[in-house]
Amino acid sequence: MIRLPDAAGTLRVHAPRRSPAPPLPPGPPPRSRTVFAAAHVVADPFRNTTPHGRADLDWDATLAFRRHLWEHGLGVAEAMDTAQRGMGLDWPVAAELIRRSAAEARAAGGRIVCGAGTDQLPAASAVTSADVAAAYEEQLAVVEAAGARAVVMASRALAAVATGPDAYREVYGRLLRQTAEPVILHWLGPMFDPALEGYWGSTDLDAATDTLLAVVADHPDKVDGVKVSLLDAGRERALRQRLPHGVRCYTGDDFHYPELIEGDAPGGRHSDALLGVFDPLGPPAAHAVRKLDAGDHHAFRALLDPTVALARHLFERPARYYKTGVVLLAWLSGHQEHFTMAGGLHAARTLPHLARAYELADGLGLFPDPESAEARMKRLLSVHGIDP
Template sequence: MSSILLPLAEGAVSYRLPEAVPVPGLPERVAPARSRTVLAAAHVVADPARPNGPGLPAAVDWDTTLAFRHHLWSLGLGVADAMDTAQRGMGLDWPATRELIARSGAAARSVGGLLACGAGTDQLDPAKAHTPKEILAAYEEQLEVVEQSGAQVILMASRALAATATGPEDYAEVYGRLLAQAAQPVILHWLGTDFDAQLAGYWGSADLDEAAAHVLALIRDHADKVDGIKVSLLDADREIALRRALPDGVRLYTGDDFHYPELILGDEQGFSHALLGVFDPLARHAATALAALDRGDTDGYRAILEPTLPLARHLFAAPTRHYKTGVVLLAHLAGHQDHFAMVGGAQDHRELTHLSRLFVLALEAGALPDTELATARMRAVLAERGFRP
């Protein structure tokens, strides 16, 4: 059995590679799940031959980026694109985002893939204050781009609105106008401060119970225009309470990368659908587990997804906003892209000890199907960052 020397929190450790990797078995193409609607929030692949440092315009490898979306569709998953997993506001600028939405829309149409894309306000200058009218206009511009692509709209949480709003009435005004304009029901987006500290007080209150009451009132007032709400608060009990309070026909899409197996499975009072960044590296596990759930095999479902939780919780460990770095490393190690570079230079946002532990947990979860390839690439990543035992 071979081994690799890794820099871990306890020091340099010789890690013995597992002899067998428990990769879920699936046919090449999988039909979408019948019992749940599941979207994997997909990352973008940087072009390593062009500058992609902090503050620079994003240079994207479009062919590899779109090939990864086809990988997700082939497994029966939907794609949530132009979201925080794609580094919205964290390296992916609006011109690149606009192109991503258009390209992904065309790709989805070519295969009949489920696609939802984020519409936000990140074309606004973050160094300036903006009026509600300017924020609404920014949202409207992006709403039109998403609808023209043929994708479902996800109304992303807006840093500009969070900075400007003085109470729940401001959110009700902006969202009410947007929902009135939307051609089809949209997905709302509630991203907690673990993911983005600039979204503190979203929906008009820093008290999460009050915030939930405000967004519920908004949804009830516009239930015919709201398909669902994606919730990323990393608080399973709070998500369940909100899910149970939603009007009939409005879905809760879990964005909880810490508790997704139990939330998707649900209980006697309902279940969550899913819009998850963790299903980018765990797409095959998700597809296999959902197939088991469709068969009524809840034990099989649990046996596939629950062992992935240590990987997921490390991937999204604080500072949670840097989880994208781990997602892209795993895509590289799994063979989906041949380099570990990111727009905005975000490949440097996690320490080697974190990435090394991620490699171990990914192998043990079966998220890296080719151990030899993953190990060779991990050795190269370590050497590039100065770890040369």
């Protein structure tokens, strides 16, 4: 038994599962959907984990987690917001992460895409659209030199300097004319990053969608897909219906992913996936999508629908701090030996939030060793003055 706190400070008794769920065997990548897990990074707990200065990573543990995802058939979306881009991970460390992970992907035969953004630009400096484009070009060059495909991440700097839709078409057009391989365009909503309010040149989401689609239509051969992280299933469905044939819609909706990946009625469109929640859900998520390969929609939903409560909890407002719960679950699952994050982000969620994440994950059977997970959770509670 373990006593878990709620927001009122009341302790409730939780009876952890006593034996692990049957392990899911490794498997090949799904055939019917392209699925990426946006992977977290493991901080080095003996070096800089403060909000000040450059983050230090535990490279062995960070790369081992990527091998875990590849082993189960998932692709890895590297150096994305799950890896704390702009929230503890600066560009020089992100560039090293891209180089190391791309090399590891080649050795493991795993699929990888990597985030290219503009976070090397000084936050306090006035920049122009040309500066933003040059920053993107620098990062795209690193991704391509590493042998990976790029995810063109939404840019805080571009959101700050763009005067309207034409600025987005100009910057993205300049980039797409020179990319070596088709890229994924990323629309990250303000619920994940308030600095991205009004991206694509308008706070009117219909107008913003039109601008994004215009960028795709201008360069359809250079766009592999569009990753949509708006937490609005209806808007994502409408967007994917308007994408040109051959351009994927990658769901980034961590609230509605089962229905969006499953897709519409036979013959309709579906979403592929690039999801932060597939970091802790890697093996069951890959197993579920392989059920779709076999045409078993019922089994797919039976496996994934129960995970939504955990996902919605991890991504509750402010959603950008979901990374804290993701790393907690990695620690409890034995993928790393500590609950410490770059930039001090392990303090970004309350203890009751973390306790509920543990309880939900335990109920799903996500922990390979439930007794170890319980012992680790009890140690965390003890640090906070609770006798569990």
